[in-house]
Amino acid sequence: MYICPMYSKELIKGTLKTIILRLLEENGRMYGYEITQRVKEITEGQLVLTEGALYPTLHKLESDGLLTTEKEFIGKRVRKYYSLTPSGNTETLNKVNEFQEFVRVMQLILKPKTA
Amino acid sequence: MYICPMYSKELIKGTLKTIILRLLEENGRMYGYEITQRVKEITEGQLVLTEGALYPTLHKLESDGLLTTEKEFIGKRVRKYYSLTPSGNTETLNKVNEFQEFVRVMQLILKPKTA
């Protein structure tokens, strides 16, 4: 999914959709390249999205009805802005909650010392 | 990886090795079936390992030199006990740390409200 310098890559699969949805929830609308830059910025370079993962995932989310797009021209260059649909909003809440719940359950296994 | 009733499955990939290594660190030695039962017990049924994921992963960890095995017969039935090798011990610390670091970075993206 990402170039992820600090972590073994296999640990991180399955969170790309969650990240995209959450950023769009936070920022209203964003285009692909902007998403990669924002993630890099927020995580101080520790998470870097690859385009080979990002663009297919955006297209998937759109075809699933979670995102809508509008094109804009900046000079001659196209930008595709993505925003959440109503069902995209719902799905964002679900995905974030699922991630938090999963982390909670993982901690039961990874830190049972004090249990 | 697992039958995971509460979570979307895609969120969870890449943590199976970490779970196995950590349980072996905690318990000294365990056999495959025991691992599935222990995970089910600790997570109160929220994480259930499938055998199709577990056994190939155990074999992979063994061939990578992180685990060793000893067979024991219980009546006529075989059990294969797995334990950590020295490099398995090191890898366990790495994997758990990587997971905790990844969670920290994900929270930067998922909860930037108060930032």
Added chain:
DNA sequence: TATAATACCTAAGAATCCAATGTATATTTG
């Protein structure tokens, strides 16, 4: 003017996991 940054995209292959299936022994329950 060359290089880097911006901005989009696809395709081949690797890695990981699930579902299904298979084998066999031991225990519990009706």
Added chain:
DNA sequence: CAAATATACATTGGATTCTTAGGTATTATA
């Protein structure tokens, strides 16, 4: 005591997800 369930190992085909690598084109910077 027979049937169902639990114990215990294992493999295979297919799905999903990501990486690597490549492609096109415009704009800004050195």
